[in-house]
Amino acid sequence: MIHFESDYLEGACPEILERLVETNMDKTEGYGEDPYCESARDKIRKACKCSDAEIHFLVGGTQTNMTVIKALLKTYEGVMDAPTGHISQHEAGAIEFTGHKVFPLPSEDGKISAAEVKKFMDDFLKDGNRDHMVRPGMVYISHPTELGTLYTKKELTDLSNVCREYGIPLFMDGARLGYGLMATDTDVTLPDIAELCDIFYIGGTKVGALFGEAVVIPKPGLIENFFPMIKQMGASLAKGRILGVQFDTLFTDDLYMKISGHAIHMADKLEQGLRDKGCRFFLETPTNQKFIIMDNKKLEELGKSVVYEYVQAYDDNNTVIRFCTSWATEEKDIDLLLDLM
Amino acid sequence: MIHFESDYLEGACPEILERLVETNMDKTEGYGEDPYCESARDKIRKACKCSDAEIHFLVGGTQTNMTVIKALLKTYEGVMDAPTGHISQHEAGAIEFTGHKVFPLPSEDGKISAAEVKKFMDDFLKDGNRDHMVRPGMVYISHPTELGTLYTKKELTDLSNVCREYGIPLFMDGARLGYGLMATDTDVTLPDIAELCDIFYIGGTKVGALFGEAVVIPKPGLIENFFPMIKQMGASLAKGRILGVQFDTLFTDDLYMKISGHAIHMADKLEQGLRDKGCRFFLETPTNQKFIIMDNKKLEELGKSVVYEYVQAYDDNNTVIRFCTSWATEEKDIDLLLDLM
Amino acid sequence: MIHFESDYLEGACPEILERLVETNMDKTEGYGEDPYCESARDKIRKACKCSDAEIHFLVGGTQTNMTVIKALLKTYEGVMDAPTGHISQHEAGAIEFTGHKVFPLPSEDGKISAAEVKKFMDDFLKDGNRDHMVRPGMVYISHPTELGTLYTKKELTDLSNVCREYGIPLFMDGARLGYGLMATDTDVTLPDIAELCDIFYIGGTKVGALFGEAVVIPKPGLIENFFPMIKQMGASLAKGRILGVQFDTLFTDDLYMKISGHAIHMADKLEQGLRDKGCRFFLETPTNQKFIIMDNKKLEELGKSVVYEYVQAYDDNNTVIRFCTSWATEEKDIDLLLDLM
Amino acid sequence: MIHFESDYLEGACPEILERLVETNMDKTEGYGEDPYCESARDKIRKACKCSDAEIHFLVGGTQTNMTVIKALLKTYEGVMDAPTGHISQHEAGAIEFTGHKVFPLPSEDGKISAAEVKKFMDDFLKDGNRDHMVRPGMVYISHPTELGTLYTKKELTDLSNVCREYGIPLFMDGARLGYGLMATDTDVTLPDIAELCDIFYIGGTKVGALFGEAVVIPKPGLIENFFPMIKQMGASLAKGRILGVQFDTLFTDDLYMKISGHAIHMADKLEQGLRDKGCRFFLETPTNQKFIIMDNKKLEELGKSVVYEYVQAYDDNNTVIRFCTSWATEEKDIDLLLDLM
Structure with missing residues (x-):
């Protein structure tokens, strides 16, 4: 067959395993405070051309989505996405478990448009009953989407602009980000994403790592006290260095x-x-x-x-x-x- | 003007205020253990032709919806409703706050059909990824709906049958139930509802009471330990007799x-x-x-x-x-x- | 017998019932936007000597405690109280249901002291593992306490000072507030409370009303978008005027x-x-x-x-x-x- | 130094890394459905002398504790533990985030006794206000405890008996289980634990693995639909085989x-x-x-x-x-x- x-059929790319073996008996602090994580953060910041970015390493995609969304939303807010969005379909209600509604906006191809976000926000803001409704508080997109499609730089810029106009963060699920960045005709680069999104993650699980997602917050301060929130969600890895080593390897020599x-x-x-x-x-x-x-x-x-x-x-x-x-x-x-x- | x-523009029908005044200085136990609540329960049981029914009095509609839905669903389940359903639109995310997803099924007129429920259940059950999805665990309907429409007895029977076929409860929001029962051409009676629904409520707030919703569980045992759940949701009224007096009056002489x-x-x-x-x-x-x-x-x-x-x-x-x-x-x-x- | x-054995004091009867057929807006609520707010502001106070009317004590605490805490914070505090004992886990831990501080008489709060905060802040611990984010007290005791003005001032020093709000559950304010030797007045607490409520259920608790926020802005939160918790009364009429009556002629x-x-x-x-x-x-x-x-x-x-x-x-x-x-x-x- | x-200062024991390298390019199904997980389950069943046990692999301790506790408790129940228990101290409120109260029982040495559990249950059951209180619904212990102490077989048997008497499950956090099983004078074996506990886990993170905890349910059926719950908590690893390979290695040749x-x-x-x-x-x-x-x-x-x-x-x-x-x-x-x- x-x-x-x-x-995600195999383990990790061999460079990662080699590095795990090499570093195996080093003694390091836990929970992401080790030198491998630090080094990986530096390399990711360089790749994003974003020298101040705050970076956290989490284990998996659903976990990352629920942790970021819970951290960003006020308790009475919801998140807009595409009907095919991972959070709408295949996270077994993880977002609702954190207390938040997911609003699927109209979409045919897995992407959502600035125009649809604007319409949804405007409809909400002019609704006389809006205090009895869930407030749309952020936008979740995937790039590539679950349908394998990609945003153009223009589309992403428009989305970013509309989010900033309404004061809501734009969050990109990059579980397959590498495959988007290297698509033949894309005009979207990692620095573009760091400029246009308020928070995003670089997927490892589906792109060469054993597991792991690197959450990038280009402008630190977006989320106050993020670590206790990560811990409270059961999403912090004790031996955080395993994530550090993997992302450090992935961001060495353009791997x-x-x-x-x-x-x-x-x-x-x-x-x-x-x-x-x-x-x-x-x-x-x-x-x-x-x-x-x-x-x-x-x-x-x-x-x-x-x-x-x-x-x-x-x-x-x-x-x-x-x-x-x-x-x-x-x-x-x-x-x-x-x-x- | x-x-x-x-x-819900006015207070209560005068019979209720009179009875509140008459009974005002009686000393009773709290939290629904008083004789007025007991008497109201008896009269509602008779009106429902359902002598075993378990009956709880809550204060308002959103509170009742969230309490009942949380009590019925397993933590990983969601509730099906119409896109215009109160829980989808005007409860400010109360259902999601309890950790559950709301699935709006296709509907034009505020009602949902047995066929749509069946299709949704079948699609879920045959989906290879269903363990990564929210499980549809109950059906919520309103009668009358938020659009003022009514189920026929045939439609309600079909819904009830499909729910029983799939082993999920059917819950009717009866915030305006009186206006449905007295509609000129309806063929649905209160005993019909008690037979066809697993749980429903008789709305007081919009039908003559100061406030209050009477939750009826025709076959007791549907929800184990319901009172602690009600209490945990902040939904129990200390002077429960105020609810008892109101419903006792409403169900006296067919008021x-x-x-x-x-x-x-x-x-x-x-x-x-x-x-x-x-x-x-x-x-x-x-x-x-x-x-x-x-x-x-x-x-x-x-x-x-x-x-x-x-x-x-x-x-x-x-x-x-x-x-x-x-x-x-x-x-x-x-x-x-x-x-x- | x-x-x-x-x-809370009886209904309401007769003045309240009279006023409910008088105003019964007036047509008003719902959800606290009616003139009775407005008038009650004005009178409470005067009684508190706090002309800017934001005031919300809720139905019951547990509901008010959970709504206020959820609104004030960040998701990873907990609330300090006395071991006998209502939220620790008799709310069936309502606070935990909203996702928050309750920290019982040492206390013999139902009160907690500024010194204990300070010690708890200091221990937390100097703990090397604090990012793995629940952050103490507010203080909950009752006045009178569940044991019938009262804070002195000195004790309350000390508590207030320590809370402000650490930047955490002080919340007073006043379910029995009237009985505290009128105690023979107390030196604590309603304006004192409005000055020393960040948020508190004036209990109606146990002090002459059918039900109802008036939440007072002396300095508006403490909680942004409080109404949607109240609605999301199922804690808003459709016919809010019933609460307005009751508190308006209670705060007329010093009732x-x-x-x-x-x-x-x-x-x-x-x-x-x-x-x-x-x-x-x-x-x-x-x-x-x-x-x-x-x-x-x-x-x-x-x-x-x-x-x-x-x-x-x-x-x-x-x-x-x-x-x-x-x-x-x-x-x-x-x-x-x-x-x- | x-x-x-x-x-948890180092990576994994070398046998695990070798096996990860060997199996790296095999293509397997995700989410624990692979042959390595299956093989690991078989070996663990043998080690536990418990041929029917249901076994799930999760990533970390906090995650496992919150997932198991949420899965076992009814929404209005809480969990008993020692004041030094990991869930009481160092999980940043993860249990409360899932909506549940933690009850610390008196303890000096990190252990809780059957007598204290019995007393707590009896006090609850005879309390006239118990419907207003959180119901104690399970017992959480660690073996070894956070203080490095161990239960004797007699103590564990007593705890098990009292839990079964009251119909509540006994859950053992075995984050350091190996160090307990190999302690010089212990009389508690893995099969004893499988007999006396309703659910427990065998810690990998602190005992030779990169990460991972193997949850063992000796009598399957304790938790219905556990996988969707795990997924909803963000606690399932896409490449579940990484957990399978690790535990398979740990349970080969008594490693x-x-x-x-x-x-x-x-x-x-x-x-x-x-x-x-x-x-x-x-x-x-x-x-x-x-x-x-x-x-x-x-x-x-x-x-x-x-x-x-x-x-x-x-x-x-x-x-x-x-x-x-x-x-x-x-x-x-x-x-x-x-x-x-």
Whole structure:
């Protein structure tokens, strides 16, 4: 069997394991106060061109989303996102568990627009009953989105502007950020994100690390006393250095970008190959997730050799499936998959 | 000025105040353990034809909704409702504060259908990622709905059946229940509701009481240790007898039905009068809320003499407004309003 | 049977009922925006000598405590109180339900001291692990306390100073405030409280109203957007005027003080009578609650004619019980009780 | 500098790193559904002599405590523990964040007794106000405790019996479980724990793993739908195999016991050496934590060469400090420390 069902099938890129082995018997302080975390923070700040940024390392995506959102919202506020947003769909109610409503704004492609945010805010602000309603207090986006799409710099700038106009923070879930930054035609860079977002994270779990998400607050002070909040959510890692070592490695010699670029290269090759074979795409995506429409009979056959992700029924005879590449995808598996299609 | 903006403009129906005065200096236990509450419970049980029902008196609607929903759901479950449901719109995030997601199901008229509940449950149950999703754990409906519409007995039976098929409770918000029960053509009775719903409440605040909602659990045992939960939510009234006296009065000599019937009579007269004058209705409603479409210029004029509730813009030149009648509406005000239209 | 078990046995003082009857058919806005609430606020401001105070009316004590505490604390903070504090004992976990820890400070008499608060803050601030601990973020006191004791002006000033030194708010639960203000030898006035506390409430439920607590914020701005928070907690009363009318009446012609004074007069008479009969007091209390130690056999006899509150076993042969007077206590019942002892 | 301040100073025992490297490029399912987790579960079941046990792998201790406690308690219940319990002290309010009260029972040595649990339950059950109080719904203990002490089998059996008598679960935090199981004179084995506790966890973070805690439910069915709860708390690791590989390694060839035994051997040597030098012990502890009383001047000197953990002031001239050994402690460092004392 060859595997294309997700981008977290393997462990970590070998450079990370090597570094974990090398540093293993060093004795360090816990909870992110060690020199590896410090070094990783410096390198991330440089990559973001943001020398003051406050950086925290958390373990996983849902945990990071719930911790950041709870920290940013007042108790009576909610968060706007896309209907397909991770927080709306696949976090088992983690945001609601922290006491907050998620507002899905209209969206077809996993992105939300400045115009929709503006409309939602205006509708709220002019509603005579607004004191009986949940106040929209922040915007959550993913880049790439759960549908593999990307914001343009223009779209991101517009979102940022509208958020600043209304005084609400813009939070970017970057669980797959590397695959967005290295997409062939994107015009959005890491420094752009650091300029336009109030808080975002650089995903490790899906981009070469064993686990870990690096939360970046470009302008420190956005969240007061963030560490006790992280601790209260059970989201601080005792041996924080494990996160430090991983991100320090990922941000040494551009490793994060290199391995993300590999995934994109594999994804582009896969897409071209699929197009050459006449495959129908459900959605145009410039990143490491490809969504295609398959005839059910062919799909049954394919399933004997390939593990894919089922997305949804397309119609009675066809199904939408997803193939993912990652930092770990081998070119021979792409060739094999294309042969099988 | 004449007032039609809501159904909670006045205090209580005079019978209630008289009874409060009469019983004022009696000394009773607190927290619903007094003889007035006991008597009210008996009368409600009789009205529901449900001799075992467990009955709790709470103060207000939002409080009741959040307390019941929290008590019924497991921590990882959510509640289905209509997009216009009170819990989705005008409770300032009370449900999310208790840790639960609200799922708005498709609906045009404030009601949700058995078919939509079934579809939502089936989609959830067959989703391979369901363990990463909020589990739909109950259905919340209002009768009348926030849009003044009513379920038929057939619709309610279908909803009840689908809920029982999936093992989830059906909860009816009856904040305006009297106005639903006394609607001219309804085929739904209080005993029907007690048979078809797992829990519901009989609204006092909008139907003749100073305040108060009577939660009815037709089959006791649905919620274990409900009182400590009510207390933990700050929802128990120390002098519970004030609630007991009110509901005891409302369920003596059919008062609840009589005063509700008056509101319907006034609403029917208002509707007929408006139709005679060629008014356009935004929505057909058999209860005490009438939604009409008004030309903006005429509306400005009307606003000098009448307080109405703004609902939404209809188009550039027209607006949807709501008139409410209640147990306290005087026929002369209806005549005056019709004259002004 | 004569009743001395609590101070919420009856309805409301007759002036309140009269006023509810008089104003019953007035049509007003909901949720505290009516003229009765406005008038009550003005009178309370005058009584507090605090012309800018922000005032909100809530229904009950537990509800008020949880709403105020949640509104004041950051999510990772806790509240200091006495071990006998209402929030520690008899609110069924309402504070914890809002996500916050209660820290009981050492106390023998229901009061906490500035010194204990200072010690607790200092211990926290110098603890190297403080980022792994709940941060003490406010002080909750009751005046009178649950044990019927009172702070002196000096004690209250010290508490206020220590709170301001550490930048944490001081919150007074005044569920029985009238009985404290009218205690014979107290030197604490309502304006003192408004000066020394950051937020407090004037209890209605136990002092002459059907229900209701008036939250006073002497310096507005302490809590931003308090109304949506109140609504989110299910703590706003639709017909807010019912609260307005009650507090407006209580603060007309000094009624609140007069009826409180009556309770104190009755309590003083009871205490003197009990002392004359050689009763042992468990605790010295200048307010409307008297705690005495009774021989178990005599108590059994007494229980045939008097309803009292059981407090705790004193030793194998004696029991601590409580008698309460209130605005509604009749002198003949005091005489009867003294005869029975 | 030599380090004795904690037991999580290094990475993981080398066997774990080797195995992570070996298995790194295997492709597996996420969220604990992989063969490494399955294999680890089997080995743990064998070690516990509990063939049906349900086993979940979580990342850290606070996270595990809050997830298990929330899953076990009804919304209106609280958890009993010792005043020094981790959940009472160093989890930044994580338990309260989930809505639950922590009840510290009297304890001098970090342990709680069956007698105290019984007394607390009885006091609650006979309290006339119990419906206004938080219901004690489970017992949390640590073994070893935060003070390094251990339960005897008799004590644990008594606790278990009292919990079963009252129908409440007994939960053991085993963050340092290995160091308890390998203590020289303990009579408590892993199968004993599996028999006497309703749920417990085997700590990895402090006992040889990079991170990870293995939650064992000896009788499956205690918690229904535990995975969605774990996910909702942000506590599930996407690449769950990293946890599986670690615990599989720890439970292969008795590694967990061997490395724990090493820590105990080092701790016993340290204790004997300290006794030989006339050190005063603050507390007798048979595990890997040693608490001693040091003269402040000598401590200042010692601090130049040794990192220790400050515990508390003992008196004006002396301080209580803690030394920890672990799986990673080198004998030469013990010798060095003893030389320095």
